[in-house]
Amino acid sequence: MAFVGINYLAVLVAAVAAWVLGAVWYTALSTPWLAAQGKSKADMKPPASKAAMFGPFVLVFVAELIMAWMLAGILGHLGTLNVKDGVISGAACWFGFVLTTTATNYVFQKRKVMLTVIDTGYWLLVLVVMGAIIGAFGVH
Secondary structure (H helix, E strand, C coil): CCCCCCCHHHHHHHHHHHHHHHHHHHHHCHHHHHHHCCCCHHHCCCCCCHHHHHHHHHHHHHHHHHHHHHHHHHHHHHCCCCHHHHHHHHHHHHHHHHHHHHHHHHHHCCCCHHHHHHHHHHHHHHHHHHHHHHHHHCCC
């Protein structure tokens, strides 16, 4: 799928920023995140292979790349590409799509509210930062 005017460098930078934010977010919140899952650090065993260890990180980066690309496409369709509109659009996408689907899934899985707060908080930060980056870069 091709969107006219997408700045692919902005998409890449936004995806990298999201990936780094994930490392910072979940490192800082590792203890409450584990507690919200009902687990401890002792429960987290290292994967048996390098593929099992790095595979999730690759998948997350690809997902964030797709997310940034789609957000850039949405912003392009809206016709406004600046930091303010990028932030607003990112937050609106989070509220309309990420928060609603995650909360729905977690409530039926009987997950703790804190897990919803931590996980959806990360995605809010990601979409706002992606929107700001894509908006700041402008069109290609």
